[in-house]
Amino acid sequence: MGCVSHEAINQLKAMMDQVDEPLKRTFQNVHQGYIVETLDRFLKARDGIVAKAHKMLLDSLNWRLENGIDDILSKPIVPANFYKGVRDSQLIGVSGYTKEGLPVFALGVxxxxxxxxxxxxxxxxxxxxxxxxxRVILPAVTKKTGRYVGKCVKILDMSGLKLSALNQIKLLTAISxxxxxxxxxxTxxxxxxxxxxVFSACWKVVKPLLHERTKLKVQVLQGNGRDELLKIMDYSALPHFCRKEGSRSSKRGGNTSEDCYSLDHPFHQQLYNYMKKQSGNSEPTRPLKHGSVHVEMPLAGPKKAELCKALESEWKRLENQDWLHDIKIHD
Structure with a gap:
């Protein structure tokens, strides 16, 4: 659904006014002063049904309390060279902003x-x-533009996607x-x-299983998408993998300050320095034994489990096709 009624928002707000102090404190970190806009998000996620949105929000706030999410920005992954390894293998960054001021997140899927x-x-x-x-980027953009900005856009680079990505489905499902x-x-x-x-084949299987609201958010662009993306952002905001034509467009260049995945990129430098400042602690020389933070990962719901099953089935089918193709070539 595209619009949530004022009545639904008011009902949910009245219910949230009744929560106890620990939940109120963590709720402040969620809404950042924009309560109505936050309630609207949770209502949209539950098709405008107040009772379901209320449960979802309470569950989320309890998850934050149980896992110390309010303090997670004061717990950087250390030391820096270990964090660099995380950044080099979990490719994500902010390449710039759209013409409307929305942060552009790039993901090297x-x-x-x-x-x-x-x-x-x-x-x-x-x-x-x-x-x-x-807590930092969107409030800063809101202040700069003089209007509420609560969303981002994401550009997912599928180049290099292989059937072996199936091994990461459980982790990606947990994050999702x-x-x-x-x-x-x-988003x-x-x-x-x-x-x-491989993605095109899987997308045909997965797309019919997605919620209509989700399908409306996804746009599969031709090639590196540069021409379409330049309609909503300047060239300087394009991720490096969208800037050039040809097979080399997705490769990470030597200038790491322009590679939005790199720890040397301004976004990651600002983020990491922010977390170190928040921690107030000297950086250890080796990773903490069990990780700085242990977050309880929720189980995927029936709908997401169905999506994963369909995706696994399609990738295994493609894998078998490739195996048969290899046999024919070698014969």
Whole structure:
């Protein structure tokens, strides 16, 4: 549904006014002074049904309390060279802003390996970026533009996507579930670029299973999407993998300050320095034994489990096709 009624928002607000102090404090970190806009997000995520939105919001606030999410920006992944490994294998960054002021998040879906640290570090890093977006970036943009900005756009680079990505489905599902349950309606549009055959085949299977609201947010662009993306952002805001034509467009260049995935990029430098400042502690020389933060990862719901099952089935089918193709070539 596109619009939530004022009556529904008022009902949910009245219910939230009754919560106890610990939940109120963490709710402040969620809404950042924009209560109506936050209630609207949770209502949209539950099709405008007040009781369901109320439960979702309470569950999210309790998750924040139980996992120390309010303090997660004071717990950087250390030391820096270990964090660099996380950044080099979990490719995400902010390349700039759209013409309307929305942050542009770039995600290297196809080239992320998630092989430099344990699952908990990747989950921690993802949540920290979410919290930095919501508590630092979006409030700063709101102040600068003079109007509320509560969403971002995401550009997903599929170049390099292989069937072996199937091994990361459980981790990606956990991260996606955390977003669905605790950061709903934070992305305006998902732009998918540099699409290989393996993604195209899977997308045909997955798309019919998606909620209509989600399908409306996804745009699969031709090639690296540069021409379409330049309609909503300047060239300087394009991620590096959208700037050039040809097969080399997705490769990470030597200038790491322009590579939005790199720890040397201004976004990651600002984020990491912010967390170190918040921590107030000297940096240890080696990673903490069990990770700085252990976040309870919620189980995927029936709908997401169905999506994962369909995706796994399609990728296995494609894998078998490739295997048969290899046999024919060698014969």
């Amino acid at each position: 196809g080239l992320s390996t998630f092989d430099k640290a344990s699952v908990q570090y990747y989950v921690q890093s993802h949540i920290q970026i979410n919290e930095y977006r919501d 579930t955390i977003d669905d349950l605790n950061y709903p309606e934070k 305006l549009t998902y732009y998918i670029v540099n699409v290989p055959y």
